[in-house]
Amino acid sequence: MKKIKNNKFRIFVITLIACVLILVLFMSIPRHKASDSKKQVEKQKQQSLPVSVVDASPEAYSALITVLGEVKPLWQTNLKSQVNGNIDYISPKFRAGNIVKKDEILVMLEKSFYESNLASAYEKLAKHEVNLIKEQQKQREAIENWKNSGLGCAPLSDLVLRGPQVKVAETMVEAASANLRQAQKDLDYTEIKAPYTGIIVERKVNKGESLLEGDEVAEIYGADKARVKVSLSPRQWDLLPDVKKNMIARLYSEEQNASWKAVVARQGLRIDEKTRLRELFLEVENPFSQKPPLLPGTFVEVMLSGKKIPGLLRVSESALTESGEIWYVTEENTLQSYKTTPVFYKGGDIYIYPPQNVDFPVLISIAPNITFLNGQKVTPKVIGDN
Numbered sequence: 159m160k161k162i163k164n165n166k167f168r169i170f171v172i173t174l175i176a177c178v179l180i181l182v183l184f185m186s187i188p189r190h191k192a193s194d195s196k197k198q199v200e201k202q203k204q205q206s207l208p209v210s211v212v213d214a215s216p217e218a219y220s221a222l223i224t225v226l227g228e229v230k231p232l233w234q235t236n237l238k239s240q241v242n243g244n245i246d247y248i249s250p251k252f253r254a255g256n257i258v259k260k261d262e263i264l265v266m267l268e269k270s271f272y273e274s275n276l277a278s279a280y281e282k283l284a285k286h287e288v289n290l291i292k293e294q295q296k297q298r299e300a301i302e303n304w305k306n307s308g309l310g311c312a313p314l315s316d317l318v319l320r321g322p323q324v325k326v327a328e329t330m331v332e333a334a335s336a337n338l339r340q341a342q343k344d345l346d347y348t349e350i351k352a353p354y355t356g357i358i359v360e361r362k363v364n365k366g367e368s369l370l371e372g373d374e375v376a377e378i379y380g381a382d383k384a385r386v387k388v389s390l391s392p393r394q395w396d397l398l399p400d401v402k403k404n405m406i407a408r409l410y411s412e413e414q415n416a417s418w419k420a421v422v423a424r425q426g427l428r429i430d431e432k433t434r435l436r437e438l439f440l441e442v443e444n445p446f447s448q449k450p451p452l453l454p455g456t457f458v459e460v461m462l463s464g465k466k467i468p469g470l471l472r473v474s475e476s477a478l479t480e481s482g483e484i485w486y487v488t489e490e491n492t493l494q495s496y497k498t499t500p501v502f503y504k505g506g507d508i509y510i511y512p513p514q515n516v517d518f519p520v521l522i523s524i525a526p527n528i529t530f531l532n533g534q535k536v537t538p539k540v541i542g543d544n
Contacts, residue, residue: 209536211487213519214471216512221397221464222504227388229409229456232441233354233380239369240347243267248365257381257446258352265350265363265375272345279341283334290327297324356380357446384445384452386420388460389435397464397502407440409458418442418452420460438462470501470509473522478508485530486513487521493534495526 247266251258258264297320304313316322359377363369386409390398399405405422419442426437440460445452477484483495500508512520521538523530 206491206535206537209487209493209523209538210525210541211521211523211538212473212541214473214512214522215518215520216469216471218466218468219470219472219509220466221502221509223390223394223397223462223464224503225388225390225394225460225462227386227409227440227458227460229384229386229442229445229452229454229458231356231379231381231454232383232385233356233378235353235356235378235380236374237264237350237353237376237378239267239350239371239373239375241267241272241344242368242370243269243271243348244368245363245365248363252358252361252376254358254360256358258356258358258378260352260355262352263349264352267348267350267369269345269348272341272348276338276341276345279334279338283331283338286327286330286334290324290331293320293324293327296320350375352378354378354380355382379454381446382444384442384454385423386440386442386458386460388438388440389430389433390438391435395436397467398462399465402438405462407463408461409440409442409452410461411456411458414450414456416450418445418448418458422462464502467501467509469511471512471520471522472507472509474524475503475506475508477522477524477526478510479526483526484510484513485523485526486516487523487536487538489517491536491538492532493523493530493536494532495530 244267245265246268247263249258249262249264251262252264300319304319313319356378359379361376362374363376369375402422402425407420407422409418409420410416420440421442422438423441424439426439429436442448442452445454473484478498478500479485482497482499484498485493485495488494494513496513498510500510502509512518521540524541
């Protein structure tokens with residue numbers, strides 16, 4: 159029994175010692191790592207790392223605002239029939255993809271019903287005009303008779319001098335004239351014409367069909383102008399010149415490797431409640447005559463020239479890290495970083511405000527990497543001209 163107790167005590171002591179050793183070992187590991195990490199940072203700072211830089215000095219640069227937009231026709235119409243009728247004629251040019259001129263006839267409806275209505279309207283107008291002449295003659299006779307009566311006072315009723323009768327006759331003539339104009343308009347509507355010079359996007363009728371008032375006949379895009387609407391942030395808007403109308407912009411399509419000239423036509427006078435952006439509207443003259451044609455639906459990069467902004471550094475886009483930092487070399491040949499947001503981008507370069515309290519030109523690293531540390535010793539190597 160005594161031997162069993164001694165064995166239990168011995169096992170307990172061994173287990174306790176093992177636990178203490180494991181705890182000591184566990185606690186010593188992070189200290190070594192932290193110590194090693196500090197030593198590594200200090201070692202990196204003391205090492206002279208070669209760094210490619212450019213020397214940059216602040217200058218005044220003209221801003222460039224680049225946004226995306228979609229080309230759309232200035233005019234886009236779903237052409238509809240204004241009257242009922244059977245289709246008598248369809249123009250050979252009434253095909254998707256064809257350009258038609260303003261007032262060119264696309265479809266003609268059967269006219270006999272509307273010609274009959276027009277003739278009837280002429281007849282009714284003529285009858286009412288004759289009736290008006292008769293009433294006016296009767297009014298003159300009544301006035302003359304009243305004067306010759308010698309009563310010397312006004313009649314008790316306007317009917318005596320036939321004033322109301324003449325007024326009714328005049329109203330009937332006016333109504334008949336309006337009816338005639340409507341009959342003429344209905345007859346004109348049997349010829350469905352292009353509302354403007356444009357391109358046929360889709361034809362929606364065929365020979366032998368009948369149309370009801372309101373039926374769609376075609377979808378037409380205007381050919382004289384295209385428009386591009388872009389949305390700008392308040393920061394981008396502030397970069398634009400004060401006078402924006404008639405300002406020239408460039409449109410660029412990466413897919414076609416082509417560019418076009420556009421003109422600022424007008425500006426939005428409100429801020430979008432959801433996006434907090436403000437709109438600017440551009441137009442392109444004769445888009446289908448451009449080389450290459452500027453087609454509706456094309457996505458383009460819109461480049462707008464802005465104000466001249468002083469005190470900017472121009473450096474390569476590669477100088478800006480993903481976290482928005484710029485690294486530069488101090489007079490003591492050590493690295494230093496600062497956060498910045500590019501004022502604008504142009505041709506692979508960014509235009510930024512310089513760091514504070516530095517002498518110029520300042521040496522900007524053009525290829526920073528994740529191993530850079532503030533205060534790290536470097537050997538700057540100036541690359542080309544900035």
